[in-house]
Amino acid sequence: MMTLQEFKKKKDFLICVDSDGCAMDTMDIKHFQCFGPCMVEEWGLKQWAEPILTRWNDINLYTMTRGINRFKGLAMALREIDGQYTRIAGIDELEQWADSAPALSNDGLKVAIEAGGSEVLSKALNWSDKVNNRINALPFDAKKPFEGVLEGLKYAHSMADIAIVSSANLQAVEEEWTLYGLLDHVDILLAQNVGNKAYCIQELLKKGYDQDKVIMTGDAPGDLEAARSNNVFYYPILVRHEGESWKEFRETAVDKLADSTYGGDYQQKKIAAFLDNLK
Numbered sequence: 001m002m003t004l005q006e007f008k009k010k011k012d013f014l015i016c017v018d019s020d021g022c023a024m025d026t027m028d029i030k031h032f033q034c035f036g037p038c039m040v041e042e043w044g045l046k047q048w049a050e051p052i053l054t055r056w057n058d059i060n061l062y063t064m065t066r067g068i069n070r071f072k073g074l075a076m077a078l079r080e081i082d083g084q085y086t087r088i089a090g091i092d093e094l095e096q097w098a099d100s101a102p103a104l105s106n107d108g109l110k111v112a113i114e115a116g117g118s119e120v121l122s123k124a125l126n127w128s129d130k131v132n133n134r135i136n137a138l139p140f141d142a143k144k145p146f147e148g149v150l151e152g153l154k155y156a157h158s159m160a161d162i163a164i165v166s167s168a169n170l171q172a173v174e175e176e177w178t179l180y181g182l183l184d185h186v187d188i189l190l191a192q193n194v195g196n197k198a199y200c201i202q203e204l205l206k207k208g209y210d211q212d213k214v215i216m217t218g219d220a221p222g223d224l225e226a227a228r229s230n231n232v233f234y235y236p237i238l239v240r241h242e243g244e245s246w247k248e249f250r251e252t253a254v255d256k257l258a259d260s261t262y263g264g265d266y267q268q269k270k271i272a273a274f275l276d277n278l279k
Contacts, residue, residue, distance in 0.1 A: 001174070004200075007188045009207040013160035013257060016201060017153070018218040019173045019191075020166065021067060022237045023182065026143045027219075031060050034134040039074065042127040048085045055080065064278055066239070067220025069167050069196065070131070071097075071104045074124060090120025097121060104167075105192045106132075132169050143176050146237070148246030153185040156254045164189045165200045165216065165226070197226035205230060215257055217249065224274065233262050236274035 021027035036056040040049050059065050060073050068076070075091070075098040082088040097117070101108050109117075109125040153162060162185055166173050170191035177183040190200040201216060216227035219237040227234035235253050237245040253270075256262040 001189045004190060004194060004203055007207065009161060009209060010187065011159065011161045012213055014163060014204060014209045014214045015156050015160045016163045016165040016216045018166055018223050019164055020168050022217060022219040023145055023149045024143060024176055025146050026176065027061060029138060029142050030135055031057055033138065034131050035060065035070065038127055038130045038134060039077065042123055042130065043088065045081065052081060064221050066278060067222045069104045070128065071124065074127065090118050093118055094120045094124060103195055107193060132172065135169065135172050140179055145180050145182060146246055147243035148250060150180065150182060152246045152250040153182060155250050157185040159254065159258050161187045163187060163204055165197050166191050167197060168192060197222060198229045201226055201230045201232060212263065224271065233257065233267055234271060236270055238274060238277045
């Protein structure tokens with residue numbers, strides 16, 4: 001798969017697609033078995049594991065912070081733990097890094113650590129590495145695309161360039177999409193290592209796409225904000241209604257983008273449904 005620098009616009013339209021929880025039915029298992037448990041292990045929180053893991057899932061799966069960057073989610077959870085259960089050394093430094101770092105990624109953490117970051121940043125990196133390793137160890141049959149994703153991407157690719165725009169780990173995304181034949185209908189893969197989703201869309205727009213010919217497809221508020229910050233359209237994959245959402249994507253949304261009727265009432269209707277579904 002080519003890099004952002006190598007990528008060139010081939011079609012007039014661009015459809016960006018998130019991975020976890022949007023195309024891939026992987027959000028729940030990754031948070032239940034990897035993200036939360038690894039945090040409990042890294043910070044020695046077993047004594048309070050049950051309520052802490054419940055809260056971790058609330059933050060990352062079931063509220064308006066669904067899909068938050070892993071490091072922002074970590075900082076949020078550890079701040080609450082610091083206030084309710086046990087002191088978390090260096091929480092201020094972790095929050096500051098998560099709020100201001102140019103790249104919220106393992107590589108970005110390594111830069112901060114080399115520049116003199118304290119133990120909390122090293123622990124965050126160790127946690128993130130553990131998470132990636134545990135995700136990679138999950139059985140492939142536990143990481144499947146939602147119903148209708150392949151058909152939707154195949155149809156959309158006939159008229160649009162397709163970009164994966166994800167905050168997940170690059171290796172995991174590439175392996176999952178390859179296994180199920182989804183990567184055959186993708187032109188570029190932009191993951192956690194490139195930058196946040198708003199930045200990725202911004203850089204893709206520089207390839208020559210008109211903003212009214214671009215959609216960000218996602219399942220979380222961060223995906224909507226990434227679209228809004230770049231003045232492009234948003235198509236939501238609704239939590240617990242993913243199959244229905246992908247069916248409408250294929251049967252309605254792609255054609256509306258192509259014939260310039262996506263904006264206005266249809267866009268407003270889709271955003272309203274998305275916000276209502278998560279509240």
